[in-house]
Amino acid sequence: MPELSTPLRIRPLDELDIGSIVRIDERVGGTYRPDYWEGRVMFYLRRDPQASQVAVSDGKVVGFMLADVRAGEFGLEEPSGWIERFGIDPDYRGRDIGRALFQAIAAHFRAMGVAKIRTLAIQSDAVSGFLTKLGFAPAPLVALEMMVPADREQR
């Protein structure tokens, strides 16, 4: 595990971070997905380029968190801050980089006048442990899903 030789810097995401995000995602999940990330980064940059953040250490991006403010979804009329995706370079884990990214995003949400931050995670996942430590708690909303019914079941 390399030591953090330069202090961690948190800054807003930009269009030149795509390569780094692809690299972190590949290291974590084992799949190279440049097209997917080009689409996601474009989505966040065109909506609110100040919301999503990256963490820079030793001159390279070692973590990212993508976020934006949305209103009117799922009947939630008040604007909520949404955190969709984040990733930390495995070599840089255990250094509170996720928390630092989260704090920068929370500060942005505050400036936007947003009261609530929302996200979705798999319950037993390590991610949900991290989210709980940040202060997230189960919401009264329940995520529901089902398979699209076959044609004949509908009739």
Place this chain on the structure above:
Amino acid sequence: MKFEKITLEKKYHDAVEHWRRHYLKDYDSLIENWDRYFPQDEAFCLCAKLELGTPGTVSVGEHAGEKKRVKPDELTEEEAKHLLAIIRAQASTEFGSIQQHAGTLERAQDDEDRFWVLRVMAEELRHGYQMFHLLLSQDWSRASGGVKGETMVEEILSMQTGSHVLDAFNLEYDSFVDNIVFAALIDRVGKYQLTMQKVCAYKPMADSMPPMLREEAFHLAAGVIPMRRWARRAAEGDPLITMSMIQKSVNKWFPRGLEMFGDERGGDSNLRMGFKDLKNREAQDQYIEEVRRMVRDINSRFVRARFPEYLPEKAEQVLVELERSRGSHRGVAFDELLRLPDRRFFRRKGEPAFAMVGVDGETFSDAREYLRHLAKHLPESYMASRDLRNYGDVLKRIVSGELSVAEGVMKMPKLKRVGGTCPCSRSVRWVMEEPSSGNSDAAAPR
């Protein structure tokens, strides 16, 4: 981030709409397809946006610590003149880029790319509108020598490719590659100018910057992401796009982008007056580093696409090795990768104006030989343009000693408005300015 939306007085709003119908013909199609290409995004608004809650105190220059100015009359005459020139130049670039984009927009191979550029154009229109708000909401007559806001607006709306204040906005696009490379390189200069102006001692200007910058982030992505995708297609052998096509367009725009920062030796007055927080060379240095990062990013996309079986570390190693050896790796030559031209390459303004430096920093002493070098590194159709022909003529006269470099800089022809305000009246003509008639560069953001 809260901002106030402002609509111009009806006659000015209508004038911008009229202009839009001439140069942004696909505007209605953009609005109709907005939800398809930009789902969940706020609808487009032709209005000025002023950020609320920004600092009220000047942070740089000789007025640091004082209250920011909110009226031109609170600036000294020198400051007001200087700032007015910046606002007019900014307005001119916003409208100018729409005219340039319009020329080749239809040649986009991909609908998504085309709609991204269309949105960029609409947002540039809003930026021009924003600058009009600054010109029209206050009385600038002391700084403008009595010229009314109305006349300044008319003048800007009558400009055509060729008559804009900054050279980058006077070049026509040769293909849709230029639309994309322009967004990645020239809008990036815009990002720097807007970022520097966030500190502006004139508060309405400072408050205009954050909303414009948020839109600029999209413009840069609308340049870089298609370039990344083209790099992948080029690596896969798609004959319709090659790295060399992209490289030639980079060579065309990068020198003009560098010149938009103003002369490398200047920028002190902006700092002193509290209008920007970096000198020209400092800002230019940062820009060059950022473009270098962009080129690297696109090259890695190319290498990964060419060798999909390589792990990221291996691909990175190959790239580093190609950059070091300038050789080749399993059929990929260094020449196939993008590279940043030398900062003195093909310059016609600033410290290295007409210096005859090649893409890799090699120097030339013969004008013809240098033009042949340019022909190898610039888009073919651009070589056949009026702009290049004039550049070549002036270069030869400088090399022969007939003109000084300073005179050469002035000799580049410009289109000038000679009457009429509607773009359909064909109201501009080619004219050659004499050095004594004033340098359009004086209005460039320095």
